[in-house]
Amino acid sequence: MGPQDWLDGGNILPNKQSLNPANRVQELTRFGKYPRDIIRKLGHQSNGNSQNDKITQKMDMSPKPSPRPRVARSFSEVGSGPQTPPKPAPRPISAPKPIQESSMPPPTMPKPALINSKSVEESDETDNFKRQPSIRDRMKMFETWGTTDKQEKNKQNEETSQLTKEVNISAKFEKNMDTEEMEENKENKPIEIELDNKIHQQKLEIDHQSLLKPKSRSDKNEPFLMPQVRPQFAALASPNLSNNRLSKFGRVTKFRHMKGTPMQKSMHFENLKNLSKSVPADCDFIHVNPERLVVPLSGPGGKLAVFEMSKSGRIPDGVTPAVINTATVMDFAWDPFNNSRLAVVTDDGAINLWEIPEGGLYHQVNEPSVRIPAHSEKVNIIKFNPLASDIVATSGFDWQVKIWHLSENSKEMAVLEGHTDQIYSMDWSQCGRFLATVCRDGRVRIYNPRSSPLPVREDGDIVPKKGARVLWALDGKYLIVTGFSRQSERQVMIYETKGLNCIHTETLDVSPAILIPFYDEDSSTLFLSGKGETTVYGYEIAEDSPHMFLLSPFKCSTPSQGLAFIPHKNAMNVRDVEFARGYRLTINAIMPISFTVPRVKSTYFQDDIFPPTRVLWTPASSGSAWLEGKDSNPTWISLKPADMPSLSNGLTSGTPTPQKIMSQAQKPNIKTNIENLTKDEAKEVGKDLTESVSKMLETSDTLEQDTMEGVDDKDWDDEN
16 A cells, blocks of 8 residues: 555555565566665765766675576666656655755765676666675676776787887897997998907006006195005996995995915914013014014013024924014014014114024024114114115104114114104004104104104094004005093094094904004905904995995904014915915914905906005115105006906906997898797797807806815815
8 A cells, every 4th residue: 555545544454475486476566766776976065166066876885696686676667877766755744854865974985896897787686685795706706806907908018019129039139239229320330340359358458557557646635645546457447346336235345255264284383482471562573574474582682583484384392593682672673675674673772673694593693783772762663664765763762753764874864753752653654755653642643754853733532541553544545543442442543634533433342452453555454453362353444434344354263462464465375366464473373364355266367356556575765865855656566477367358258349230231130029930940049048148147067165165185184
């Protein structure tokens, strides 16, 4: 019955209908449209100016249901266009007011993916009898979602692939094609002919010879720099071989994984007895050159034992041959240009010069060749000039630094003043013109001995009464000072020579022993060790902040009494990539340590590790010429053996040489699609690819660990 019948008091029972579609007499009827087909506006009020007022949305958010409907629909309700809802029946005055549409909550916005994936069958089914989708329906639903997007992407990829140019079949044709496209529109371009290996090698030899003549540096803002610019091979200027590189993993350096290895036992000095324990802290305790080494022995008279490098092994029992000074030894040093001359300073203020005979000492020697009364107090430091012959600087407890010319009747040439306390350390600059000192008053001073007795620069804040060491680095740009903090922590400080400003301080640990530094100028590596240490620290000194980069340290089980390095590069074994060699002194032995860089291509001369080096084993000028103000620069040489190819030649020969540019008629007929190639053509292309890849990678059957790990057969024989 209708609403009016109900209001009139009618009571009519509803008709019974079977739920079985086969037993139904007629189709069920509905009033109005299905709820999913009703188009409703969003919940916000329209102002007539926004486009959002026109947005409509259907309320169906259910996934695709089962294809078999449970409720039949009326054929009269199917229409192509949207249908207006039926008007409500008239209501009496006593009826309650209908609920306004604006009070309804705004419908939720369904996802666009669900709306796009709705089919016609969904609109034919009611929401009242809708079942939950099965697993199969959900799988189909997820398979259908996004298929149209993938098809559109595939079509776009096919279109872009058709627009691309010729396919790169091999690495050999790739470079040719690139050069052809770049030079396509250029006219009168000269043809580049492929270089011969002989011509290429001749050019490299010319480059090497030109590099041995470095350019001069003229920078008035940096007066302490070396007057020559350190040469570098042009082929090594690429970012792949540069020493100071930055990557996403941090700073990369060639010496990051340097390896310190004790040399063969036949090169050790064992059974060392009567080692002195009363050497002052200003002394390095051991000094070496390519032919000899010297260490102090205990006993009266100041004994110094001199050992020949060629006579290494077990030291025989008995009295060790030594030079005997008349007083306690304070410091000693080898002449850098004469491996037989040894200079010793004592606590009576004298300088003793000893000439070691060929073959070494066979008995005790009591009389020095030259004895010079130098200072009125103890002499604690002696240093040779690195470039001028017979020029020596000494410092004493009288707070003075004196310059001596040994060949001119050992005359005193200059006296440097300005210190107010004991001098801890001093060092000549790499150009041989300046002298840096560290004093107990906490000041760092730089002198020009030939121009003024007063310091040219004076600054710094060194913790007094705890010791310090100083040396030059980076061709005279920085001063490295090792000392202590106020909390007794060992520190390494870097000062700019331009204004003596401390730009970096590295704190290590707490120990009473002063750190003894050694700087290798070719590799810019700083080695640090002290008395009683079991570790040799390594740092790379660079211009970029923080200026000190830690390298792999060398550790040993026994504590050391001293450490010394060979200053001359011509004594290094470049075939084993040895860039530094030190001698570690213990209580009863002297052990040589070889510092190398692991390299796979060890058959090549590593010219990025061994750049052209200065000849520091022959004087650049005489002492008299240096005193007159004449500066002479040392010569530069390459450490490359004659029978060893260089790494730069191997890299340049491994890289493809410039190919000649072919004309349009000489272009190879390369098919644009690999799928159109025949089997024979595909095999040829595969061969070209394998050959190009093998040339690029330089594949071999040898393993990398075979060349980098393990020991030689000689070491096994020595242990047995």
